[in-house]
Amino acid sequence: MSETQESMIVEHVLDAISDQRLRAGTKLGEQALSDLFSCNRAHVRRALATLSAYQVVDLIPNRGAFVSTPSENEARDIFQARRAIESTIIRNVVRRANDADLAALRSHLTHEDEVRRENDRPKAIRASRAFHMLLARIGRNTVLEKYLSELTMRTSLIIGLYGTNKASLCADDEHRHIVDSIASRDEARAQELVDHHLRHIENEIEFGSQSPRIGPLSFILQPSEG
Ligand SMILES: [Zn+2]
Structure with missing residues (x-):
């Protein structure tokens, strides 16, 4: 045992x-x-x-x-690390995603839509995190995938600690726009969207308001x- x-x-x-x-x-x-x-x-x-x-x-x-x-400083370091890692991940995804990967991404978006309608916040947060981990898998760099797994876990902890003023971790349409940019193989646009998306999440965290x-x-x- x-x-x-x-x-x-x-x-x-x-x-x-x-x-x-x-x-x-x-x-x-x-x-x-x-x-x-x-x-x-x-x-x-x-x-x-x-x-x-x-x-x-x-x-x-x-x-x-x-x-x-x-702490707030650690939290900001974690977000900076995510932007650095996910920038490389998304570049790999744009270059390496095949038809099956794109289908998996589209199907995940549908899943996120369904979860959002259920109004189940923990489930929505898990689905949001799963989107980022799916990108990491499609990027096919297992070292980056491992680091992102730890960083997304710590991000969940930060959001749980400080709370956000939004109902869910990731904005509704941002994941969809990221997938569209992957489908059109627009590397610069995809990187810009991911960077913007992560800054958006960080900006919604209300540091100072702990909710243990x-x-x-x-x-x-x-x-x-x-
Ligand atoms: Zn997201």
Whole structure:
């Protein structure tokens, strides 16, 4: 059970962070986690060490593990890193996307439209993040894909921490315009749209207004559907 248990804890915590069920600053108690996942504390400790390597959990000596609380400066650094990485990703996508990739992008846009109509914010945020990760896959640079995975996770944490004044993470029509520019193989336009899109998200974050949500871990870590 050991490795499976560890990766199960890691997956659940990462899901809960990207869904914004688990907020910055929440304590991840070893005993609570070991009860919740029916495993021993050594497995919990290894899972927490992995999460700390992803920089979404802080391990504080004598106090325990807490979901990271990125400062405004860190948050801005993360967005700058995303603009740098996603600029290269989108260039790769424009050059490498084949017909099947374009179909996958169009089908994802349809999925996002459906999710938006359901008014399910965590699901909408997950779908938004999935769009950026789909671009990373189509760009076919697995190193950039890995870094983007970490950065988008940390972006979800930032949005969960500070909140935004919009209902969803990504503006409705911006993803569609990006896909159109890929389809017309307009590299400069695609890069400009992605850069603008990421600045738009960053500008909507209301730094200073923290909204920590505290609840029992057993509730927060329940995996959601979809
Ligand atoms: Zn987006």
